[in-house]
Amino acid sequence: MSGDLAARQAELVAALVAGGPLPPGFAPTPVDAARRALLRKRAGDVARHWPLLAAGLGADWPATFTGWADGRPTNGSLRDGWDLARELRDRGALPPLGAEELAAREAASRYDGRTAPRPRRLPAVARAGGAVAAQLAGRVRLLRPAPR
Template identity: 65%
Template sequence: MSGLADRQRALVAALVAGEDVPDGFDSAGVLATTAALRRKRAGEVARAWPFLAAAHGAAWPRVFAAWAAGRPPNGSLRDGWDFARSHGADLPELAREELAGREARFAYDGRSAPVPRGRVGAWLSRLRPGH
C-alpha cells in the first residue's frame, strides 16, 4: 500500500469515524469539515426519519452529531434506526411510532442492511451471504 493511500485512509477515518487527525493536516480544517459532514448526515437522516428529527426540534443537528461522533456512516436509513434504538423509551411518541413502523416492515439486526419482511424479504435474505 502506498504512503498516499495510507494517508488518505487516515484522513477519511478522521473525518467520518472520529479517528485522530493524521500528521500533516490542519487540525482545525479537519475538525470543521467533520462538523459539516455530521450536519449533512443529520439532514439526510432527518429526510429518512422525519418524526425522529422533528422530535428533537432545532437541537436535532447537534443531538445527532453528538451521537454520530465516532460512528462511521451506514446510510440514512440505518443511521436513523440505530439512533432511534439507542434512545429507546426516551423517544417521543411519534418517533416511537415511526420506529415501530420500520420494525414491522423490515428485519434489521443492527449489523447488515434491513431486509423487507414477508415472502419477498425472506427470499431476498436467503440470497444474501451471512443470512
C-alpha cells in the same frame, strides 16, 4: 508512492468520519471544521429518511444526531437513523413521533443492527415507546400512537 498517498487519504477519511486520530501534517482546526460540516450534512440525510424522528426532536435534532454520530462511521442514512432511534428508545428519550416511526419500520422490516434491513414476509407487530404498529400483507398500520 501511491500506496503512501492512499494510506494518508484513508487516515484523513477516518479522522473526518469515523473518529480516527488526526494524521500528521494536517492542521486540526480545518479538519475539525470539515468533520463538523460532514456531521451536519449526515444529519440532514438521516432526517430525510427519518422525518418523524427528526421532527419529534425538533430543535434538538442536530445536536442529538451529531452527538450520537460523532466518531461513528456511517452505515447509510436509513440504518443510522434506525440505530439512533433504537438507542434513544433504550434510554427512554425517544419522542412520540419517533416511536411511531420506529414501530412502523420494525413492523415492516427486519433489521439486526449489522446487515441491511429486509422486508418482513409474515405478519408482524412491533412496539416502540408505547406505539404499536402491525404489518399484514405488506401494509403497515399504526394500531396505537405513542403517548404524548
